[in-house]
Each structure stands twice: as C-alpha cells, then as structure tokens.
Amino acid sequence: MSLNKKSRVLALLALCFLPSIVQTQDGGVGDTAAQLRDAGMKSGLAWEIVEGLTTEVGPRLAGTEADHRAVEWTKRKLESLAFDEVWLERIEFPVWVRYHESAKIVAPFPQKLHISALGYSGSTDGEVTADVAGFTSLEALQEAPLDQVDGKIVFINYFTERTRTGAGYGHSVKVRYDAGQLAKEKGAVAVLIRSIGTDSHRFPHTGVTTLSTDPLPAAALSAPDADQLARIMERGDAVRISLFIRVAYRETGYSWNVIAQVNGRETPEKVVLIGAHLDSWDLGTGALDDGAGVAITAAAAHLIGELPQKPRSSIRLVLFGNEEAGLWGAKQYAAANAGILGDHLYASESDFGARAIWRFDTDNPVLMEAAMPVLEMLGIEKGEAASSGGPDIGPLQDRGVRIFRLQQDGSDYFDYHHTADDTLDKIDPEQLRQNVAAWAAVSYLAAELED
Amino acid sequence: MSLNKKSRVLALLALCFLPSIVQTQDGGVGDTAAQLRDAGMKSGLAWEIVEGLTTEVGPRLAGTEADHRAVEWTKRKLESLAFDEVWLERIEFPVWVRYHESAKIVAPFPQKLHISALGYSGSTDGEVTADVAGFTSLEALQEAPLDQVDGKIVFINYFTERTRTGAGYGHSVKVRYDAGQLAKEKGAVAVLIRSIGTDSHRFPHTGVTTLSTDPLPAAALSAPDADQLARIMERGDAVRISLFIRVAYRETGYSWNVIAQVNGRETPEKVVLIGAHLDSWDLGTGALDDGAGVAITAAAAHLIGELPQKPRSSIRLVLFGNEEAGLWGAKQYAAANAGILGDHLYASESDFGARAIWRFDTDNPVLMEAAMPVLEMLGIEKGEAASSGGPDIGPLQDRGVRIFRLQQDGSDYFDYHHTADDTLDKIDPEQLRQNVAAWAAVSYLAAELED
Numbered sequence: 070m071s072l073n074k075k076s077r078v079l080a081l082l083a084l085c086f087l088p089s090i091v092q093t094q095d096g097g098v099g100d101t102a103a104q105l106r107d108a109g110m111k112s113g114l115a116w117e118i119v120e121g122l123t124t125e126v127g128p129r130l131a132g133t134e135a136d137h138r139a140v141e142w143t144k145r146k147l148e149s150l151a152f153d154e155v156w157l158e159r160i161e162f163p164v165w166v167r168y169h170e171s172a173k174i175v176a177p178f179p180q181k182l183h184i185s186a187l188g189y190s191g192s193t194d195g196e197v198t199a200d201v202a203g204f205t206s207l208e209a210l211q212e213a214p215l216d217q218v219d220g221k222i223v224f225i226n227y228f229t230e231r232t233r234t235g236a237g238y239g240h241s242v243k244v245r246y247d248a249g250q251l252a253k254e255k256g257a258v259a260v261l262i263r264s265i266g267t268d269s270h271r272f273p274h275t276g277v278t279t280l281s282t283d284p285l286p287a288a289a290l291s292a293p294d295a296d297q298l299a300r301i302m303e304r305g306d307a308v309r310i311s312l313f314i315r316v317a318y319r320e321t322g323y324s325w326n327v328i329a330q331v332n333g334r335e336t337p338e339k340v341v342l343i344g345a346h347l348d349s350w351d352l353g354t355g356a357l358d359d360g361a362g363v364a365i366t367a368a369a370a371h372l373i374g375e376l377p378q379k380p381r382s383s384i385r386l387v388l389f390g391n392e393e394a395g396l397w398g399a400k401q402y403a404a405a406n407a408g409i410l411g412d413h414l415y416a417s418e419s420d421f422g423a424r425a426i427w428r429f430d431t432d433n434p435v436l437m438e439a440a441m442p443v444l445e446m447l448g449i450e451k452g453e454a455a456s457s458g459g460p461d462i463g464p465l466q467d468r469g470v471r472i473f474r475l476q477q478d479g480s481d482y483f484d485y486h487h488t489a490d491d492t493l494d495k496i497d498p499e500q501l502r503q504n505v506a507a508w509a510a511v512s513y514l515a516a517e518l519e520d
Numbered sequence: 521m522s523l524n525k526k527s528r529v530l531a532l533l534a535l536c537f538l539p540s541i542v543q544t545q546d547g548g549v550g551d552t553a554a555q556l557r558d559a560g561m562k563s564g565l566a567w568e569i570v571e572g573l574t575t576e577v578g579p580r581l582a583g584t585e586a587d588h589r590a591v592e593w594t595k596r597k598l599e600s601l602a603f604d605e606v607w608l609e610r611i612e613f614p615v616w617v618r619y620h621e622s623a624k625i626v627a628p629f630p631q632k633l634h635i636s637a638l639g640y641s642g643s644t645d646g647e648v649t650a651d652v653a654g655f656t657s658l659e660a661l662q663e664a665p666l667d668q669v670d671g672k673i674v675f676i677n678y679f680t681e682r683t684r685t686g687a688g689y690g691h692s693v694k695v696r697y698d699a700g701q702l703a704k705e706k707g708a709v710a711v712l713i714r715s716i717g718t719d720s721h722r723f724p725h726t727g728v729t730t731l732s733t734d735p736l737p738a739a740a741l742s743a744p745d746a747d748q749l750a751r752i753m754e755r756g757d758a759v760r761i762s763l764f765i766r767v768a769y770r771e772t773g774y775s776w777n778v779i780a781q782v783n784g785r786e787t788p789e790k791v792v793l794i795g796a797h798l799d800s801w802d803l804g805t806g807a808l809d810d811g812a813g814v815a816i817t818a819a820a821a822h823l824i825g826e827l828p829q830k831p832r833s834s835i836r837l838v839l840f841g842n843e844e845a846g847l848w849g850a851k852q853y854a855a856a857n858a859g860i861l862g863d864h865l866y867a868s869e870s871d872f873g874a875r876a877i878w879r880f881d882t883d884n885p886v887l888m889e890a891a892m893p894v895l896e897m898l899g900i901e902k903g904e905a906a907s908s909g910g911p912d913i914g915p916l917q918d919r920g921v922r923i924f925r926l927q928q929d930g931s932d933y934f935d936y937h938h939t940a941d942d943t944l945d946k947i948d949p950e951q952l953r954q955n956v957a958a959w960a961a962v963s964y965l966a967a968e969l970e971d
Contacts, residue, residue: 127631180578293943489722492744
C-alpha cells in the first residue's frame with residue numbers, strides 16, 4: 070500500500086504523452102465523457118495536488134494558521150487551473166485545539182496507554198486518577214446504575230466492523246458522539262473509548278464528540294490499548310488510570326470554503342456541485358481525509374474546464390471548510406446559497422479516501438444510462454438512487470438538492486481515518502486516477518444532460 | 521493479523537484434550553521427539569506466557585522497575601512449570617531512559633514530525649533549531665565536506681529491505697549504530713535517521729546507537745515522516761527543524777538473567793542452552809521482541825520437563841537480561857560460565873518474532889537426520905550449518921559453543937520491531953504453537969543424542 074515507485078514512474082511517463090482532448094464538435098456527449106475518462110486515467114494532476122497540499126501544508130485543523138495556509142495554497146493552485154472563477158466564502162466556528170494528552174494504568178499493572186483526545190473534549194484538572202468502569206456499548210453504560218459510574222473513568226470497548234461501504238463506522242460512531250455526555254450524566258470524571266476504527270495498530274483515532282458547554286474529558290484508545298485494558302480488567306482487580314488532557318477552545322475561529330467554477334456554455338447559473346473538504350484533523354497530514362477528495366474533484370473539474378466546448382451548465386467545485394468539527398462550511402454554504410439551490414442540478418462529494426470507485430448511484434435514469442457505458446471500463450457497477458452524497462452534501466440534500474454518488478471501496482479507510490497515519494504513502498496513484506476519470510465523466514454528463 | 525477469536529476458542533478446546541505424553545520406554549528417540557512436537561502443537565502455554573508477560577508487565581526496559589517486575593513475574597511463572605531448578609544471575613549495566621522527544625519542521629512548511637530517541641542518545645540543550653543536511657547513506661555523510669554538516673541536523677534517509685531472513689536489517693542497522701558518532705565528528709548538532717524498519721506507518725523505530733561519552737542527540741523518524749522530510753528537501757529551500765530530546769543516563773543499573781533447568785538423566789552437567797531475552801524496548805509491550813521467544817522456549821523446555829524420562833543431558837532455559845542495550849546479560853552469562861562452556865552442547869535463541877519456522881540449521885548431521893522427519897510435518901526445510909544462533913548466543917559462539925538455529929519467517933518482523941506497535945495482537949497463536957513444537961522436538965533431540 071505504500072507508494073509504489075514503478076507506479077510513480079509510469080504516472081510520469083503517462084503524463085508526458087497526455088493528449089489534449091480533441092472534442093468531436095458533432096460527436097456524442099458520450100464520446101466526450103469517454104475522452105474525459107481516458108484523460109483522467111492519464112492525468113497526474115490529482116497526485117500533484119494531494120502531494121502538494123499534504124507536503125507543503127500538512128495537517129490543517131480548521132481555524133488554525135495551517136488551515137489558513139491550506140486555503141491560500143489551494144486558492145493559488147485552482148487559479149492556475151482551467152477554472153473561470155475562483156472565490157472564497159468566509160465561515161465562522163469555534164476552534165478546539167489539542168495541547169497535551171497522556172494516560173497510564175497505575176494499578177494493577179503500571180504502563181502507558183496511547184490516547185488521542187476527541188474533538189470538543191474538555192481538559193482534565195491537572196492529572197485525574199480514578200478507577201475504571203468498563204462497558205461494551207453505549208446501551209450497557211445507559212443501563213448501568215449510577216454508583217457503578219459515579220467518580221469513575223468510563224471505558225467503552227465497542228468494536229467497529231470492517232465494511233466496503235463504511236456501514237460499520239455508521240454504527241460505531243455514535244459511541245464517539247454520545248459517550249461523553251452520557252458518562253457525564255452518570256457522574257463519570259472522564260471517558261475513554263475504543264477508537265472508532267478497524268485497524269490493529271497503536272494509533273488512536275480522533276474525531277468530534279457532540280459540542281457541549283463544560284464537556285467531559287474524552288479520548289480514544291488505540292485498538293491494541295483497548296485490548297490491553299480489557300485484558301487487564303478481565304483479571305478482576307480494580308484498574309486505576311491516570312489521565313491528563315489539556316485542550317483549548319475559543320469561539321472566534323474562521324476559515325473559508327474555497328470555490329471554483331467552470332462556467333456552463335448555455336445555462337451557467339445552473340451548477341453541478343462537486344467537492345470535498347479542505348480541512349483535516351491535526352494528527353495526520355489528511356491525505357486520505359480528505360486531500361484525496363480535494364485532488365480528485367479539482368482534477369476532474371479542471372479536465373472539464375479544458376474542454377474546447379464547455380458543458381451546458383456549470384461545474385462548481387466547492388472545497389468545504391471545517392467539515393471535521395461539524396460541517397461548518399457545508400452548513401454555511403447551504404444557508405448562504407439557499408436562494409439559488411433550485412439551480413443546483415446535483416451535488417456530490419468525494420470524502421472516503423483514495424481507493425477505486427466500484428459503484429455509481431443516481432436516481433436519474435438518463436444520467437445512469439449515459440454514464441454506465443463510460444464507467445464500465447473503470448470497473449464501476451450500476452447502482453441505485455444514492456442515499457447520501459457525502460457528509461458536506463447533507464445540508465444541500467436536506468434542502469432538496471439532487472445527489473449522485475461515486476462509491477469508493479472503503480474497506481481499509483477506517484484503518485487510517487483520523488489517525489496520525491493518514492499520510493500520502495497510503496494513496497495509490499493508479500486508483501486515484503480511476504477516481505478522477507469517473508468524476509470527470511459523470512460530472513460532465515450531469516452538467517450536459519438536463520432533464 | 522489481529523488475534524482471531526476462533527483461534528483462541530480452538531486453542532482452549534485443544535488444551536482441554538491435551539494428552540499427557542505417554543513416552544514409549546523402549547520406543548525410539550524419534551518417537552519421543554514426535555510426541556513432543558504434537559504436544560507443542562496442542563499447547564496453549566506459550567500463548568499464556570506471552571499474554572501474561574505483555575499484559576501484566578508490559579514494556580520492560582532493562583534496569584527499570586518494570587524490568588524488575590518482569591524478572592519476578594517470569595521467575596514465579598517458571599517455578600510453576602516442570603523445571604528442576606530456577607535461579608537468577610545478576611547483571612549490571614548503565615541505564616538510558618527516554619523522558620521527552622519532539623521534532624517539528626519550522627521552515628519552509630511548519631509541521632510536526634514523529635520521532636523516537638535512539639538508545640544512548642544525548643539530550644538537546646533545550647530546543648535546538650538548525651538547518652538540515654540530508655544524506656541517503658552513511659557513506660554519503662562520510663564523504664561530505666565539513667561545512668556541509670557543521671552546525672546542522674544531519675538526516676540520513678537509508679532504506680531497509682524487506683527479507684525473510686532479516687538480511688535487510690543487517691545492512692541498514694549500521695546507520696543506527698554509527699550515524700551519531702560520524703555526524704558528531706563532522707560538527708552536526710543532532711542526527712535524525714529514517715527508521716530501521718520495513719513498514720510505512722507513523723511509528724518511529726528505536727534501538728541502540730553505539731555507547732559513547734557525550735553522545736549527540738539522535739532519533740529515528742517514522743518512514744512516512746522521512747518520506748515527508750525528503751519531499752520537502754527536494755523542493756530546494758533550506759529546511760529548518762526544531763528538536764527537543766531529554767533523556768537520562770545512569771551507570772548503576774542492574775537486572776538478572778532468569779535461568780531454569782530440566783536436569784538430564786545421565787549427564788546433567790552437560791546442557792543444551794535455549795533461550796530468548798526478557799527485556800524489551802520501552803515503546804511497545806515487547807510481544808514480538810521478545811515476549812514470543814521467552815514464551816516459545818519456556819513452553820518447549822516445560823514440555824521436555826514433563827516427559828516421564830528426561831533426556832540424557834540438561835535443557836537449560838536462559839532468559840537474558842538487557843539484550844536491547846547491548847547484550848549485557850549475554851556477555852555476563854558467557855563470562856560467568858566461561859569455565860563450563862565446554863559442557864554446553866549447544867546454544868540457540870528465539871528472538872525474531874512469532875511467525876512460523878521454515879528452516880532448521882545445524883552443522884551436526886546426526887541431529888539433522890534425527891530432526892528432519894519430525895520437523896517436516898511442521899513445514900520446516902532442511903538447512904545447513906547455522907551462521908548464528910541469535911544475538912544473545914553470539915558471546916557463546918565466540919567462545920566455541922556449538923549452535924543450531926530454527927529460522928522464523930521474518931518478512932514482517934521489521935514492520936513492528938522496536939516500535940510502540942509491538943503488541944500482543946501481532947502474534948498468531950497457531951504459528952506460536954508451531955514454534956513450540958519445533959523447539960521442543962529439536963531441543964530434546966540435541967540433549968538426547970550425544971555424538
């Protein structure tokens with residue numbers, strides 16, 4: 070899974086022979102989509118973008134100086150590509166920052182634990198030391214009598230199932246959201262959860278909890294640490310943990326949604342919105358989450374922008390700000406553009422890593438029929454109506470914007486998600502290109518084929 | 521690779537049906553060896569030992585309180601098994617302890633780096649900030665003019681090749697030993713090396729450097745961090761890093777070799793020494809390195825101890841202290857037992873993880889001929905004269921003790937070696953049992969078949 074040198078060389082060679090797209094002026098829409106697909110399979114642009122963003126910026130927690138550098142970097146990059154317009158949309162939100170986190174078992178078997186504070190976690194008052202109350206689910210914690218939890222550090226050892234679709238995460242992430250609030254109601258002094266992840270490496274997975282005033286200190290244990298703690302608790306003696314979490318929280322953060330558009334040739338006011346999120350967690354360099362999505366959708370839109378004849382409607386690339394701490398950019402975009410959402414023909418997001426796409430979902434049979442002959446060569450199956458267009462698309466979908474989805478294989482996405490290990494070496498350039506090919510073809514067709 | 525629940529259940533079931541070994545009094549030596557093999561394949565003892573040691577003690581850096589707990593834990597465990605004698609041999613050595621290590625790129629693209637100080641590294645004087653001088657090998661550093669290195673932080677980005685035998689590590693580990701001294705001679709203020717490891721995860725690999733007075737601060741970068749630093753340097757601007765390492769060093773550490781013996785029935789003064797090392801690095805729980813070896817050789821010796829008729833000579837289990845920081849226990853054992861090494865028939869160590877054994881090496885055709893019919897069923901090939909019996913066996917081999925080797929598949933050993941990720945979930949109980957089976961059979965034959 071590490072970056073294969075041969076692939077890199079092949080990618081560079083392919084770049085040298087990248088033909089300009091010769092659009093058949095009287096050719097079919099399908100021919101142009103197929104040309105975009107083939108250009109996508111040869112394009113090194115997405116790799117260049119994700120390599121550049123993760124190397125020259127790295128981690129970019131929303132509202133931090135690094136995030137602002139990422140906005141500047143990305144705006145400059147998009148301005149160098151085939152967009153007609155590039156603009157910023159300011160967003161505001163509270164900023165939560167991690168300063169220190171450490172944990173150790175002090176009895177019966179003293180040893181360190183690997184933890185990461187969860188987003189919006191509170192700080193401990195210095196070092197807090199308490200006995201552990203262990204549960205295997207939120208429901209078990211819910212049912213526990215108060216005296217089993219009061220004054221304790223709650224540990225929830227709930228497992229995340231590995232699935233291609235991410236359904237396992239869908240089930241387990243509730244633990245991350247709700248454990249802190251529930252444990253607090255029962256008098257706990259802190260909460261530790263088994264990481265919401267599918268790997269067995271010593272990386273804790275961060276991620277937000279529910280935003281609240283006066284939150285409980287909350288952190289994730291890596292899977293091996295959760296296993297270790299569970300084994301120690303099984304031995305029956307009281308287990309005592311010391312925990313030290315120091316975080317900062319301020320109300321006055323800001324960033325931007327970075328937006329770029331390829332204007333449509335006939336109805337430019339109508340847009341097909343494709344996008345990703347630009348911010349990342351602070352631990353890794355946000356290569357899979359979501360540098361890859363930024364790179365895929367930006368490269369796809371650029372290829373469409375390079376066509377000699379633009380599609381009927383516009384392609385709007387929206388790189389959302391602060392997705393990670395609660396879809397702040399997405400909500401802002403939906404609210405600020407509420408008056409023109411009727412002109413949003415579709416919205417869709419790439420925010421599930423960099424593995425190959427295996428299925429295309431749309432409720433529009435015209436789009437499906439046009440797309441499938443182009444996508445089949447990429448190993449993409451015909452799907453059904455999309456249930457979601459991606460997290461940042463939720464607020465648009467709620468307001469009635471039509472969605473489509475290019476589903477990636479997420480089997481190993483939650484091995485890296487929200488960990489320090491989300492780095493560039495986890496991206497396979499070949500699969501990244503397959504994504505660009507599919508996104509370019511489908512986005513073009515969506516903007517060309519009006520109902 | 522994580523612990524499979526089904527395997528655990530099967531292991532437990534197998535344990536319930538574990539037959540006592542019915543030694544055919546007039547049967548062949550080969551029959552007994554085959555019975556030991558079969559008992560090994562059914563034994564849950566090695567898992568019980570490595571699970572217990574890594575859970576109830578965890579990391580056990582030589583000379584620390586945790587190491588002393590490990591000695592106590594192991595002595596107690598061995599006393600409960602089928603040994604005739606258990607004793608401790610005190611060893612003394614300096615103790616190096618890690619307190620703090622952090623690094624960040626401050627220019628041109630500010631971001632944190634994941635590092636681990638190397639054993640015997642010096643501390644920085646507060647935070648040291650300097651430009652980076654990058655090299656791809658020790659030789660390149662050696663050839664560099666002084667002004668290219670003086671006042672800089674040296675970075676050596678040398679890769680470790682993945683091999684079944686560990687030969688790749690054999691080549692690259694020189695960088696870890698020598699980089700600090702060489703960089704110091706050329707006026708560097710610190711040295712960072714690419715981890716001596718084969719993974720692409722965000723785990724730095726620690727390990728000792730050469731012990732010296734007034735050592736340079738020296739640390740390993742994880743592979744993704746080394747890649748990131750190399751990419752940033754390739755862009756051409758000066759790269760500046762801040763480094764903060766705080767360690768402690770004291771001359772007066774001590775620990776013990778833990779020794780247990782199954783006395784031979786005819787020539788108990790003659791011993792077949794099998795062993796492993798009990799200490800571990802401080803980052804992981806030392807499951808692969810070398811909890812597995814402790815568990816495998818202890819379980820194998822125990823099975824021999826349970827035989828109704830002991831082998832002709834003794835089986836001596838030696839669990840060496842402080843292997844990691846320079847074979848201190850091994851050197852002490854060889855020196856203290858110099859007068860009786862003529863009675864050491866063989867010596868061999870298990871210190872290469874927990875994967876299946878694939879080859880048996882010995883220079884003794886009698887032992888090879890007796891062992892191969894027993895080992896073939898375990899998928900073990902006939903080898904040749906062993907070049908090494910394991911790191912702790914080196915001082916014995918140097919003094920003329922004959923060695924044999926049961927070679928494990930080390931293909932992924934250096935993914936975890938000396939990292940925080942060396943934890944119990946990396947051990948496959950099934951492969952662990954294969955090791956016990958082979959060690960029990962071969963050790964028995966070595967002690968039974970005198971030339």
